[in-house]
Amino acid sequence: MSQFRLLRARPLAAVAGVSLLTGLIGAQASAPFALSAPNEPALSKKEFRSFQVIDNKKLSDDTHKIKVKLPPSTKLGMTVASCLSIQADINGQSVSRPYTPISTKDQEDFVEFVIKKYPARTDGKPGGMGAHLCNLKEGDAINMKGPWPKAGYEVNKYKHIGMIAGGTGLTPMLQVILEILNNPDDNTKVTLIYANKSEGDILLKKMLDGLAAKRSNFNVVYTLDKAPWLWKGKTGFVSADMIKEAGLPTAKDADTCVYVCGPPPMMKFISGGKGPKGSQGEVGGVLKDLGFVSENVYKF
The missing domain is CATH 2.40.30.10 (Translation factors)
Structure with a gap:
């Protein structure tokens, strides 16, 4: 993995990375x-x-x-x-x-x-x-x-962005995280819940942990379907209680948003699936139960 350096005065020189978004775009020669x-x-x-x-x-x-x-x-x-x-x-x-x-x-x-x-x-x-x-x-x-x-990020538009990612759904989240942490004038707080089947499936954990250690406005919480002995993170599917315990923004908080990206079954359970032709669709699942609406949820 390429070495990661966080620069405050200019863009990152390089970042090691992740991702898959589902869909089909017509091919050309x-x-x-x-x-x-x-x-x-x-x-x-x-x-x-x-x-x-x-x-x-x-x-x-x-x-x-x-x-x-x-x-x-x-x-x-x-x-x-x-x-x-x-x-x-x-x-x-x-x-x-x-x-x-x-x-x-x-x-x-x-x-x-x-x-x-x-x-x-x-x-x-x-x-x-x-x-x-x-x-x-x-x-x-x-x-x-x-x-x-996809989602157009604006500096300091939100006070707090919550992120829920599964597997390679980390990729768009990482793009936003690096944009925020690479800008010394961006004060947006970011809290990420990253879900995977096993510890070996966690992508770029060293990088994520390094970012969390360097910046007070970024925190990451890991959850696994199959946790090993002495695992210190969360275990099981992302639930309403886990979202609350991780410190993600609530539906009542002003100037906040929650990003979600992962396999379709996970998306359906957490936020409701996307609509026709890649549209956002209605908010459903756990986030709907927590009071979130379309204005403060984005589905990658």
Whole structure:
């Protein structure tokens, strides 16, 4: 894992990272990248451009961190929080999926992703992107397009942001966390509940713990389905009591918001699922029971 440094006066030079967002964005033929003016965005929203993989590290049994080289004198150039589209030809089909980079918005030289591979689809629909990406080697090509803005983060808009993430759902949360902690003028408090099946599934724990130790406005609480002996974190599904004990903002608190991202069953249980065509939908689940409404909940 690349070393993490927190800089107060300028953007982070690099961040090691995570993620998968579900969905499908139409594929287009990849196009070679033409060298552009200094510090212009490396990507395009109009076409897929081909980039080179420069590192692929295994983080867990089913998750890899992939590092992709950006052309000289360009930057990632995205807003927080955003995702990118990645396209590949798999088993004779063009497949495109959105993934959230964990690099900072103005990262230069490279961009990093954490990719999870899932079992092969059995419904006949195009798939296999996660496994394809996890199998890429140094020097292989990767086609990317975007970025696509999701939640638009504004400095000090909220006094306190609560986050509930499961597995690779950590990725968009990390993008917002780094944006806040990298800005000495941002006083937003962040409390994260990070849920996983086992201790080995926790992604970037060393980084998260380091951030919490360095900054008083960030705290992380871990919960596991299967906790090992002497586990010091929480155990079980995220519940109303766990949300209260972790110190997330309440529905009655002013200038607060709760972000949620994880597998669809978790989303349904915590916040209610998303609506048609990726819309936010109504707030449901545990957060509805706690009094939260659409104005203070965002589902990635």
